[in-house]
Amino acid sequence: MALDRAIYKAFEQVVGKRNISEDPGVLETYRCIAAQSSAHYGPYDHKTPTPQAVVMPGSTKEVQGCIRLCNKYGIHFKASTTFWSAHGYIDDDYSIQFDMHRMKNFSIDAKNMTMTVEPYVIAGTAQAEAMRYGLTCNIPGVGCSSSLVANVSGWGGPGPSSVYTGSAAENLLCFEWVLPNGDIIHTGSESAGLAGFTDEGPGPALRALLRSGGGLRGEFGICTRITFKLSPWPGPSEMTTEGHAPAYFAKLPDNIRAFTLCFPDWDRWGKAMMLLCESDIIFAGHRQFSMFGRDIKAAMLEILIDPDKQLCDIEELNKLESVQKTNKSIKIEMYVVVAGMTKEDMDWKLAALNKIVEMYDGWFDERCNQKDLEEWMQSYFIRMGHKNLNYTLCGSYEGTFGLNGGNLLYSASIAEEAFAVKREWEEKDTFIARIGGDSSMGGLSAMGGGQGPMLWEFFAHFDAHDKKSISGLRNFIDNVSTKFQREHDCPGPEFCRCNQMLRKESGYGFTQEEMNEIYKKMPDVNPYIYQFKVQKLFNPNDLTGSYYPRLDPASL
Amino acid sequence: MALKDYIAMEERCSNCSFCKFVPFDVAKSIRFGDNCPSGCYNNFNTAFARGRFQLGLAIAREEIGYTAETTRIIHECMSCGACDVSCKVCRYNLEPLEHNIALKNEAIKAGHILPGQKKMIKSLEEEKTLMPGKKKANRLAWLGKLEVKDAMKSKAEVLFFPGCRYSYDKKLFSVAQGALKIVMATGADVGILGEADMCCAGRAYQMGFFDEFNAAAKANVKAIKKTGAKMIVTPCADCYHAFKRLYPELGLDVEVLHITEFIERAIDEGKLSFSKKLGYTVTYHDPCHLGRQGEPYVAWHGKEKKIRNQIHTWEPRRPRYIGFYGIYDAPRKIIAATGCNLEEMERIKEYAWCCGAGSGCSEHSPELSAFTANERIEEAKATGAQMIVTACPWCKGNFEKAGGMEVKDILELVLEAM
Numbered sequence: 024m025a026l027d028r029a030i031y032k033a034f035e036q037v038v039g040k041r042n043i044s045e046d047p048g049v050l051e052t053y054r055c056i057a058a059q060s061s062a063h064y065g066p067y068d069h070k071t072p073t074p075q076a077v078v079m080p081g082s083t084k085e086v087q088g089c090i091r092l093c094n095k096y097g098i099h100f101k102a103s104t105t106f107w108s109a110h111g112y113i114d115d116d117y118s119i120q121f122d123m124h125r126m127k128n129f130s131i132d133a134k135n136m137t138m139t140v141e142p143y144v145i146a147g148t149a150q151a152e153a154m155r156y157g158l159t160c161n162i163p164g165v166g167c168s169s170s171l172v173a174n175v176s177g178w179g180g181p182g183p184s185s186v187y188t189g190s191a192a193e194n195l196l197c198f199e200w201v202l203p204n205g206d207i208i209h210t211g212s213e214s215a216g217l218a219g220f221t222d223e224g225p226g227p228a229l230r231a232l233l234r235s236g237g238g239l240r241g242e243f244g245i246c247t248r249i250t251f252k253l254s255p256w257p258g259p260s261e262m263t264t265e266g267h268a269p270a271y272f273a274k275l276p277d278n279i280r281a282f283t284l285c286f287p288d289w290d291r292w293g294k295a296m297m298l299l300c301e302s303d304i305i306f307a308g309h310r311q312f313s314m315f316g317r318d319i320k321a322a323m324l325e326i327l328i329d330p331d332k333q334l335c336d337i338e339e340l341n342k343l344e345s346v347q348k349t350n351k352s353i354k355i356e357m358y359v360v361v362a363g364m365t366k367e368d369m370d371w372k373l374a375a376l377n378k379i380v381e382m383y384d385g386w387f388d389e390r391c392n393q394k395d396l397e398e399w400m401q402s403y404f405i406r407m408g409h410k411n412l413n414y415t416l417c418g419s420y421e422g423t424f425g426l427n428g429g430n431l432l433y434s435a436s437i438a439e440e441a442f443a444v445k446r447e448w449e450e451k452d453t454f455i456a457r458i459g460g461d462s463s464m465g466g467l468s469a470m471g472g473g474q475g476p477m478l479w480e481f482f483a484h485f486d487a488h489d490k491k492s493i494s495g496l497r498n499f500i501d502n503v504s505t506k507f508q509r510e511h512d513c514p515g516p517e518f519c520r521c522n523q524m525l526r527k528e529s530g531y532g533f534t535q536e537e538m539n540e541i542y543k544k545m546p547d548v549n550p551y552i553y554q555f556k557v558q559k560l561f562n563p564n565d566l567t568g569s570y571y572p573r574l575d576p577a578s579l
Numbered sequence: 580m581a582l583k584d585y586i587a588m589e590e591r592c593s594n595c596s597f598c599k600f601v602p603f604d605v606a607k608s609i610r611f612g613d614n615c616p617s618g619c620y621n622n623f624n625t626a627f628a629r630g631r632f633q634l635g636l637a638i639a640r641e642e643i644g645y646t647a648e649t650t651r652i653i654h655e656c657m658s659c660g661a662c663d664v665s666c667k668v669c670r671y672n673l674e675p676l677e678h679n680i681a682l683k684n685e686a687i688k689a690g691h692i693l694p695g696q697k698k699m700i701k702s703l704e705e706e707k708t709l710m711p712g713k714k715k716a717n718r719l720a721w722l723g724k725l726e727v728k729d730a731m732k733s734k735a736e737v738l739f740f741p742g743c744r745y746s747y748d749k750k751l752f753s754v755a756q757g758a759l760k761i762v763m764a765t766g767a768d769v770g771i772l773g774e775a776d777m778c779c780a781g782r783a784y785q786m787g788f789f790d791e792f793n794a795a796a797k798a799n800v801k802a803i804k805k806t807g808a809k810m811i812v813t814p815c816a817d818c819y820h821a822f823k824r825l826y827p828e829l830g831l832d833v834e835v836l837h838i839t840e841f842i843e844r845a846i847d848e849g850k851l852s853f854s855k856k857l858g859y860t861v862t863y864h865d866p867c868h869l870g871r872q873g874e875p876y877v878a879w880h881g882k883e884k885k886i887r888n889q890i891h892t893w894e895p896r897r898p899r900y901i902g903f904y905g906i907y908d909a910p911r912k913i914i915a916a917t918g919c920n921l922e923e924m925e926r927i928k929e930y931a932w933c934c935g936a937g938s939g940c941s942e943h944s945p946e947l948s949a950f951t952a953n954e955r956i957e958e959a960k961a962t963g964a965q966m967i968v969t970a971c972p973w974c975k976g977n978f979e980k981a982g983g984m985e986v987k988d989i990l991e992l993v994l995e996a997m
Contacts, residue, residue, distance in 0.1 A: 042622065048649030049623050051637040052630035059594050079622055105596040106624055124622045129609060145596075147603035148612035167603045168596040261607050267903045268929050269668045271604035319887070330903040334671045335884075335892040408604035411595040411669040416890045418591035418672065453888040486889045488590040 026075045030096050034078055034119070037088035042079040042125065053077050053120045055112040057530060058487040060419045064109035064522040066485070066493045071112045071530035074120035081125040083199060083207065083247040090244065091205035093119060099566050102245040104142045104170035109522060110177060110241035114532035114568045121245060123170070131156055131253070135220050137196060139250040142172040147406060151261065159256035159405075161188040164309075164466055166410030176200075176246035178238040183309035183404050184360075186300060186467050188254040192234065196222045199248040200233060203562035211250070219250025232557060240525065242571040243562060257364050262406055270328045271408065272398035278363040279306070280373075281400040283391030284380055285356045291383035292355045293435035298379050299359070299467060304372040306362035307404040308467025313356065314413060314420075314482045316458020317442070321349035324391070327412070328399050334416070349390040356388065357467065360404045416456055417484040421496055437511055438463070441481065444503055454495020456484035525570045532569035539578035552576045582639045582685035585678050587883070589636035591891075598628035598662035598675055601930040611925040611958050614661040616933050616951035617652075625652050628662035628675035635682045650691040653682055655944050657937030657951070658785040659867040660902070664929045667901045672891050676872075683787025695943025700783065700791055707777035707795070709939065713747045718776055721745055721752045727759060730770030730806035737762060737769040738808035738833075740822070742815030743778050744972035751972055757994040758814045758838050765841075765850040769812075775802040781821030781868070785938035793829070796821070800831045814838040814990060816971035820868035827876040837869055839970050842993060843909040846916060853996040856918025861987070862964035863910055863921060864955060864978070865931040866971035871902030902929030910970050910989055917996035922962040924955075932958065934974035941977050952981035959984055968992060 025031075025045060035043050044050070050073050057067040075098070080086045086102075093100045102121035103111025113120050123142035129149065130139045133156040140149060147167030150160050163169060163180035171191065174180035176198065180191020188194065197211030197219035208214075210229050211222040223230055233243060258279050264271040286292035299305055315323040322340035326332040332340075340346050361376060363369020380387065390396065403409050413420055438461070446460030462482040485496040524541055526532055533541070542551040551574035558565070558573050597603075599615055606612045613619050618627035625634055634653070637643045656679050663676035686692065698711040706715045721741060728735050739762055745755035762769050780795035803811065811833055813819050823835040836844075845851035865871075877898035884894035907928045914921050926932045935941060935951030956978060959967040966985035969975055978986040 044623060044648065046646050046648040047643045048634050048637070048646060048652065049625045051643055052623070052625040052633045054633070056590065056594070056633070056636075058590065059592070077623065105599070106629075107594050107596060122622070122624060124624075127609065144609060145600070145612075147600065148606050148609040151606045151612070152609055166595065168600060262604065264604050267905075268602050268664050268901050269903075271602065273604075330899075330901060333892065333896065333899055334890055335886070335894075335896055337886065337890070402604045406603050406606075408602065408606075409669055410603075411593060411597055414593035414595060415669055415671060418593055418670070418891075449888065456889040457887040484889060486591070486885075486891065488587040489889070492889055 030092070031076065033092050034076065034089060037092065038078050038080050038085050042081065043076055045076040049077060050074055053106070053112070053122070055109045055530070056487070057109070058419065058493050060414065060421065064526060066419065066421060066487065066496060067528060068490050068493050069530060071109065071114060072116050072118070074113045074118050077120045077122050079122045079125050083201060086121070086201045086245050086247055087205050087207055089119070089121065090201055090203065093566055094205055094564050097564065097566075099568065101241055101568060102142070103241070104173050105145065105168060107165070107169060108173075108177070108241075109526065110570055111173070114526055114530065126247065131158070132218060132220070133158065135218070136253045137219055137250050138253050139219055139248060140171050141248055142170050142246070144171055145169060146171055146174070147408065150406060153253050154256055154258070154262065155260050157256055157260070158253040159184070159188065160251070160253050161185050161191055161194055162407045163191050167407040168410070171251070172246050172249050175249050175251065176234055176238060177240050181466055182407065183311070183466050184307040186308055187306045189252070191251070192238065194252040195230065195234070195249060196220065196252060197250040198230070198246055201245045201247055203244040203564070203567050213250065240570040242567045244567065255364065257362050262402065264402060267330065270330055270399060271402050272395060273401035273405070274398065275401055278366070278369045279360065279401065281358065281360045281397045281404060282376065283353060283356055283358050283388040283400075284385055285352055285354070285388050286383055286385040287355070289355060289435040289438050291385070292357070293432045295379055295383040295385060296357060296431060296467060298382070299357075302375055302379065304361060304375045305359050305467060307360040308357060309404060310357050310464050311403070312358065314462050314464040315416065316456070317354060317461040318350070318459030321346045321353065321390070323415075324396060327409070328395055345390065349388065352386070352388045353391060358400060358404065359467065360401060413482070416458070417486050419487040420482045420484045421500060422480040422482045441507065444506070445481070445483070448499050448503070452495055452499060454485060454492045455499055458484070524572065535565070535573070535575055538569060538573060539575050542572055542574040543579055548574055548579070580681060582635055582681050585635060585681055586639050588673050588678060589632045589639070592629055592632040592673060593670070594629060595669070596629065597668060598666045600665060601926055602665050602668045605930060607925045611932070614665055614926070614930060614932065616659065616935060616954070617656045617947065619954070620947045620950045621652060621655065623652070626655065628666065628679060631656070631679050631682055632675070635678060638682070638685060645686060645689060645691040650686055651693065653686045654693050654696065654786070655940065655947050656683070657867070657933045657935065657940050659933035659937045660872050661867075661930060661933065663900070664871050664902045667899065671899065680785065680787050684789050687787050693943045696786060696939065699939055699942055700788055703778055703780060703783060703791055703795060708743045708747065709778050709780070709782050710743050710747055711942065713743070715777070718746050719773070721755045723752060723756060725756050725759065727763070728770035729773035730808060731773050731775050731802065733770065734807035735768050735770030736809055737767045738803060738806055738811045739769050739771050740776075740779070740811055740813040740818055742813060742818040742972070744976065745814060746776070748972065748976065751988070754988050754990045754994070755814065758990050761838070761842060761845070761851065761993065762812055765845045770806060770808070772802055772806070779818040779821040781817045781825060782939045784821070784825055792825070796826055796829050800826055800829050803831060803833065808833055810834040810836060812836050812838055812841045814972070816866035816869035816873070817973060820872050824872065824874070824876045827878070837873070837906055837909070837970065839909040839913055839989060840906060843912055846912075853917055855996045857992060857996050858918055859966060860920045860922055860964050861914060861966050861968045862924050862959045862962045863914060864924070864934060864959070864967055864969040864974055865907060865928055866969060866974050867931065867933050867937055869970055870905040870907055870931055871929040872900070873906040874900050874902065874904040905929055913989060913993060914968065917992045919992060922964045924958045924962055926958065934969070934971070934977045936973040936977040941973070948977060949981060952977045956981050956983045
């Protein structure tokens with residue numbers, strides 16, 4: 024069903040002829056392939072619905088104009104920037120897809136250490152701009168190719184350097200938001216017509232309403248601008264590197280170092296991590312390359328820094344004594360970057376780091392701390408320039424089942440049991456990559472001050488082209504999640520495939536009636552009733568989908 | 580490979596958007612952080628490599644047909660390969676550039692091409708050049724009174740191949756002559772193809788006209804073999820790419836040097852020196868087909884092989900072109916040797932922004948081509964350099980058309996400094 028010509032023309036008048044399309048080929052590229060790694064939706068062997076049209080507004084005024092038209096004609100809508108996540112794709116046939124590609128203005132207030140960005144400003148290049156002023160920003164774990172606005176409005180945005188910078192959510196000062204009814208609101212100091220130097224308060228805050236703790240996951244209109252805090256960067260004004268793709272090596276002064284810390288068991292690892300979080304000595308920390316799997320992570324590191332090596336070299340590399348030695352050494356590890364503001368600061372931080380490692384009988388891995396790997400890791404963790412190594416093995420992964428206990432020591436205590444279960448599935452079921460059980464990863468501190476998220480994203484790599492791999496992966500996660508939920512009271516399926524409750528398997532959104540059936544079974548229904556009321560107030564025509572869970576109290 | 584052979588890759592694209600930006604380790608700004616001219620010009624997701632994968636999947640599965648807009652976007656890709664480099668920073672089993680070209684070829688096979696492309700291909704078939712309006716009869720006019728061996732009549736060790744642009748653009752005749760004189764001055768036994776000289780057809784390949792490319796390339800390979808040449812020297816980046824990367828598959832087995840490599844070698848061997856220090860402050864534009872696509876050809880015929888259940892690799896080992904072995908140092912060494920100061924742009928070497936002439940876009944999609952060239956000129960101006968220097972006549976021509984900055988062929992610097 025194509026849009027009525029008068030309606031299409033109305034949108035065209037707002038954004039201009041060049042910035043709207045209903046071409047079938049163009050529309051096809053605005054469908055989420057549910058078999059790909061798309062923020063834990065599925066995986067399924069199909070695509071989300073086709074929008075009626077794609078619009079590309081170039082300003083907040085154009086966003087407002089299009090949203091008002093959506094309200095006038097009862098058309099659903101969703102906005103996205105880089106289109107990684109399923110959240111940003113429409114979930115109803117009669118929908119308009121907003122592509123925010125044209126909105127990429129930014130400004131930096133170096134004196135007040137803030138940055139203001141529009142939706143298409145991504146984290147990697149925003150950080151490059153900030154570095155010119157001796158500043159840096161949080162780069163969210165989703166990767167430096169993702170929109171900062173999407174991170175702040177849609178999620179929490181924790182990343183490796185959140186231990187130092189704070190997460191995206193924590194750094195938010197002001198935002199400009201076009202509500203689902205077309206009204207524009209500004210928060211923080213910007214609401215008074217001032218620069219974006221402070222957020223709301225004291226008192227009730229729109230910020231809490233519109234992004235809350237976890238973010239709105241693409242619901243509730245379109246966030247068109249944010250102002251957020253930057254942090255001091257004690258390095259050069261640009262990320263100096265040597266080498267060519269794929270292996271870039273950072274050339275940074277001595278006050279910025281990367282280390283691979285290893286520990287003899289999970290208990291001592293967990294305690295050391297907690298102390299690292301509290302010590303205020305870490306610039307960035309992430310248990311990252313563990314995602315390749317316990318059996319092959321050392322080989323993968325050698326592949327990633329050598330342009331002549333490929334995935335087919337894994338087995339030969341694994342035969343090398345040196346690789347075996349590294350694999351054994353980095354079995355229970357953490358990768359960190361330490362940055363000193365002064366020589367004295369660096370000396371103190373290194374001394375503290377050494378002390379913590381020593382306290383828990385740890386060691387610095389010999390191979391990973393050699394110059395080439397250290398320089399490669401510096402670039403990785405500071406810029407997250409290679410974040411999409413997540414996809415290297417199979418192109419897709421799914422994760423998080425049961426280990427997200429919310430407490431690091433608890434997660435660590437059941438880690439080996441979880442790894443053993445996964446290894447068993449890898450051996451008996453060929454639908455996920457066989458990489459050695461442990462493939463869990465996570466940042467050193469993130470949401471809520473840290474300690475929980477590490478080990479939270481437990482990777483299972485699968486092939487999005489292979490139908491058996493897709494369904495096998497789903498079967499694996501559901502089984503394992505249920506097991507851990509039952510035996511350890513872990514959140515399991517509630518979190519790991521959270522989108523199962525936000526978008527139907529078919530790719531369409533849930534109706535209010537369907538949501539009522541889901542959320543009235545929750546132990547505490549009140550948050551969902553509250554959200555139902557918020558929805559009625561700000562989104563009266565219900566135009567933005569079912570990623571905002573809500574329960575109509577009348578259904579109870 | 581046909582488009583249907585890419586379905587696995589199309590489904591395995593991770594949707595990460597790395598293909599839209601320069602590799603993030605080397606990104607220096609928001610203004611010059613993008614890498615895809617077609618995506619930045621069209622804005623729609625469709626025009627980026629990621630969108631092309633998804634579009635290709637729908638076409639290969641016959642879920643959609645061709646419209647004028649779809650056809651335009653498919654062909655409005657310069658095959659510059661910037662997406663390919665950025666994708667492969669993390670992915671070891673996707674080939675975005677190959678796929679972009681296969682998508683074009685599929686459209687061509689279905690009869691969906693752009694009017695400008697029709698003219699180019701007609702010109703290739705009738706006048707042996709992809710420059711419409713140029714005549715085969717005038718192909719050797721660039722030589723003027725310069726005498727050189729006709730290698731088709733008398734064998735030569737070195738074959739000088741100027742390419743269409745140097746052969747037909749009068750402003751470049753003296754540069755082409757100068758390049759040939761440099762080769763001759765080193766004492767090399769050099770010749771040209773004479774009446775057999777014709778287009779390398781590399782741009783036909785970039786546009787997805789595989790049949791037309793193969794026909795022209797086979798004729799060239801036959802002629803080159805007849806000359807007995809052991810080395811081809813060309814001042815054109817497109818010809819260099821065609822000979823070095825595409826022709827070996829069709830049986831060409833000679834050393835291929837770009838003129839900058841030849842000059843670098845001559846300087847190192849003491850066969851060439853400069854008498855003047857020019858003192859210009861210049862910035863250098865890496866041509867896509869000399870830089871990231873200038874890597875040596877590695878023969879491969881194989882198939883996918885999964886290891887460890889689901890990790891997809893290739894059997895036998897597949898060459899992984901990622902720009903690592905492209906030609907970046909030779910032009911920079913020459914610029915230094917001529918006494919010029921080099922101020923680098925933000926996007927260089929394997930992640931350089933395209934000039935806008937790739938894949939025939941300057942002929943069939945002039946607006947996109949002009950947008951792309953203007954973007955590069957803006958980036959060049961930001962360096963504070965006096966001029967932008969390049970090592971490809973197509974890049975030079977497109978920058979001159981954009982205007983706003985002095986443009987020089989690197990050979991012009993060389994000839995001025997000699």
